[in-house]
Amino acid sequence: MPGSPWENGYCESFNGRFEDEVLNGEIFYSLKEAQIIIEQWRKHYNTKRPHSALGYRPVAVETIVKMDQGPVMH
Numbered sequence: 001m002p003g004s005p006w007e008n009g010y011c012e013s014f015n016g017r018f019e020d021e022v023l024n025g026e027i028f029y030s031l032k033e034a035q036i037i038i039e040q041w042r043k044h045y046n047t048k049r050p051h052s053a054l055g056y057r058p059v060a061v062e063t064i065v066k067m068d069q070g071p072v073m074h
Contacts, residue, residue, distance in 0.1 A: 017045070 028034035050056040
């Protein structure tokens with residue numbers, strides 16, 4: 001069937017990594033715990049983990065925007 005996840009290399013790669021790096025290594029005792037751990041992994045996967053297709057650079061590097069100390073009055 002065209003468009004099936006098992007025919008898409010990107011989906012298969014992601015699913016395999018997610019299973020190997022999170023699901024096989026954790027026991028979740030609550031839904032909240034699963035949400036927190038999966039979100040931490042997702043942030044790492046998208047902002048810090050080097051991707052071979054991008055020359056071993058992260059997909060979206062985190063940006064820290066320094067805020068002014070106080071409100072600006074015009």
